[in-house]
Amino acid sequence: MRxxxxxxxxxxxxxxxxxxxxxxxxxxxxxxxxxxNFGLQRAIDWARVLAKPxxxxxxxxxxxxxxxxxxxxxxxxxxxxxxxxxxxxxxxYHSYLEPHGGAGDGLIGALTKRAAVVVTDDYPTFFLPRxxxxxxxxxxxxxxxxxxNGLLPVAAATKCFARAFDFRRFLQxxxxxxxxxxxxxxxxxxxxxxxxxxxxPQILKRWPQLAQDPGEISLKxxxxxxxxxxxxxxxxSAAAESLLHTFLGERLEHYVSRRNLPEDSGTxxxxxxxxxxxxxxxxxxxxxxxxxxxxxxxxxxxATGGRNGWWGCDENTEALLDQLITWRELGFNMCHxxxxxxxxxxxxxxxxxxxxxxxxxxxxxxxxxxxxDGATTHDPLWNAIQRQLVNSGRVHNYLRMLWGKKILExxxxxxxxxxxxxxxxxxxxxxxxxxxxxxxxxxxxxRYDRAWGPERPIFGKIRYMSSENTARKLPLRxxxxxxxxxxxxxxxxxxxxx
Ligand SMILES: Cc1cc2nc3c(=O)[nH]c(=O)nc-3n(C[C@H](O)[C@H](O)[C@H](O)COP(=O)(O)OP(=O)(O)OC[C@H]3O[C@@H](n4cnc5c(N)ncnc54)[C@H](O)[C@@H]3O)c2cc1C
Numbered sequence: 001m002r003x004x005x006x007x008x009x010x011x012x013x014x015x016x017x018x019x020x021x022x023x024x025x026x027x028x029x030x031x032x033x034x035x036x037n038f039g040l041q042r043a044i045d046w047a048r049v050l051a052k053p054x055x056x057x058x059x060x061x062x063x064x065x066x067x068x069x070x071x072x073x074x075x076x077x078x079x080x081x082x083x084x085x086x087x088x089x090x091x092x093y094h095s096y097l098e099p100h101g102g103a104g105d106g107l108i109g110a111l112t113k114r115a116a117v118v119v120t121d122d123y124p125t126f127f128l129p130r131x132x133x134x135x136x137x138x139x140x141x142x143x144x145x146x147x148x149n150g151l152l153p154v155a156a157a158t159k160c161f162a163r164a165f166d167f168r169r170f171l172q173x174x175x176x177x178x179x180x181x182x183x184x185x186x187x188x189x190x191x192x193x194x195x196x197x198x199x200x201p202q203i204l205k206r207w208p209q210l211a212q213d214p215g216e217i218s219l220k221x222x223x224x225x226x227x228x229x230x231x232x233x234x235x236x237s238a239a240a241e242s243l244l245h246t247f248l249g250e251r252l253e254h255y256v257s258r259r260n261l262p263e264d265s266g267t268x269x270x271x272x273x274x275x276x277x278x279x280x281x282x283x284x285x286x287x288x289x290x291x292x293x294x295x296x297x298x299x300x301x302x303a304t305g306g307r308n309g310w311w312g313c314d315e316n317t318e319a320l321l322d323q324l325i326t327w328r329e330l331g332f333n334m335c336h337x338x339x340x341x342x343x344x345x346x347x348x349x350x351x352x353x354x355x356x357x358x359x360x361x362x363x364x365x366x367x368x369x370x371x372x373d374g375a376t377t378h379d380p381l382w383n384a385i386q387r388q389l390v391n392s393g394r395v396h397n398y399l400r401m402l403w404g405k406k407i408l409e410x411x412x413x414x415x416x417x418x419x420x421x422x423x424x425x426x427x428x429x430x431x432x433x434x435x436x437x438x439x440x441x442x443x444x445x446x447r448y449d450r451a452w453g454p455e456r457p458i459f460g461k462i463r464y465m466s467s468e469n470t471a472r473k474l475p476l477r478x479x480x481x482x483x484x485x486x487x488x489x490x491x492x493x494x495x496x497x498x
Contacts, residue, residue: 021116
């Protein structure tokens with residue numbers, strides 16, 4: 001077997017590869033792409049060693065929390081790209097769209113029976129760890145979990161970091177060897193075509209391959225939330241690469257000065273693609289540093305934990321890498337280390353204490369979920385942000401911070417504010433349900449932050465933000481005009497799910 005970064009792969013059970021198996025199965029559930037993908041690379045390595053063909057299964061379930069037209073369309077767009085890329089290399093690719101809740105149960109188990117080895121993605125958040133854990137306990141075939149989440153393998157940090165500064169300093173001390181272990185840019189080109197796979201007709205009948213062009217599929221008949229409509233943001237690796245290309249050509253050189261502009265015109269816009277695995281941090285890092293003619297010798301010798309200077313790049317690239325690597329991977333660190341990452345009790349003790357001391361403070365405004373969801377608060381800026389989230393599935397980082405802080409201020413308790421934020425963010429945001437979702441939401445309640453003075457009602461020592469200050473800092477006139485008016489939704493959920 002070709003050398004593989006040891007931190008990135010772990011055995012889900014104790015079986016050995018089955019020499020009688022007919023193929024190597026790659027169950028693509030988080031890294032939904034064909035480039036810079038350690039999981040796919042590992043599956044191809046197994047196929048080569050065992051001289052067996054590769055079968056890739058990419059399923060889309062319909063009964064996960066917040067399943068809706070918006071996310072289905074985005075994932076289906078990605079399947080179109082994957083289908084094209086696998087077909088070009090003669091690799092068997094089975095994309096499966098579950099027609100009703102539970103219809104997909106048993107598919108992976110059935111495919112596993114004739115597999116020699118199963119490889120799948122190791123992703124620390126949402127329902128994926130649960131289904132992978134359940135599956136690997138029930139099968140009697142070797143199953144490997146591969147981490148293709150970020151530049152630092154999540155297993156390489158053995159503690160949970162409470163501050164970005166400490167995590168950055170850890171990266172500055174320990175990231176370098178992982179920068180020398182990049183995944184293949186084009187793993188498919190290393191695949192030697194083997195004999196064709198003929199899937200059991202019973203499997204194909206019960207779990208048919210997407211017959212139609214995924215782009216043509218009408219989502220109306222699927223039991224998912226149709227009120228969260230598709231948006232103009234196309235999903236898939238091709239769309240992600242085109243955005244990255246535009247960013248490198250037009251935006252990177254202004255990243256520091258323009259990244260806070262409210263119209264999303266200064267940043268990459270890549271978070272939904274990172275979330276669905278349509279692009280990887282490795283590819284972004286590779287392209288960004290290639291542009292700047294960066295080399296590993298440019299890294300600073302000393303680890304100070306400081307935001308600037310360690311990478312040895314210009315200030316725009318340093319700032320981007322700090323978001324993409326320090327901040328993004330800090331969230332993966334939390335979700336990997338703590339199973340309670342989405343619970344109120346995972347907030348730092350000081351934050352829980354100060355919020356507790358102010359829990360009974362009178363709220364100048366107190367809204368219920370439906371009022372937040374429908375953007376009917378008294379604050380025109382907050383309503384505009386919520387409308388952007390609902391109608392486009394995206395919100396700029398600075399405005400997202402204000403959005404969360406105001407939900408804290410206008411909810412009956414901090415615990416309830418947390419549940420409302422998680423629900424609205426994960427329901428509408430294309431990049432929701434991600435480790436970063438929990439980093440961002442919990443940041444508004446004190447995670448990764450420090451105590452601030454003066455102590456205020458409701459917030460206590462939690463950092464405060466106001467719409468008035470935000471309006472002074474950002475040019476908002478065009479933004480407010482664009483996102484005023486109605487929300488184009490047929491209904492709003494009135495109760496918070498448990
Ligand atoms: C209340 C709240 C909720 C949030 N929910 C999400 C979410 O559901 N999903 C999500 O991906 N991000 C979330 N964030 C973080 C941040 O807003 C987005 O990552 C960022 O706006 C994405 O835009 P971009 O891809 O253009 O970022 P760019 O500026 O181009 O940055 C490149 C990448 O770096 C990472 N990144 C950038 N900013 C942050 C940050 N503050 N924290 C962690 N990683 C960052 C993202 O992966 C991003 O795609 C949230 C922040 C807040 C305050």
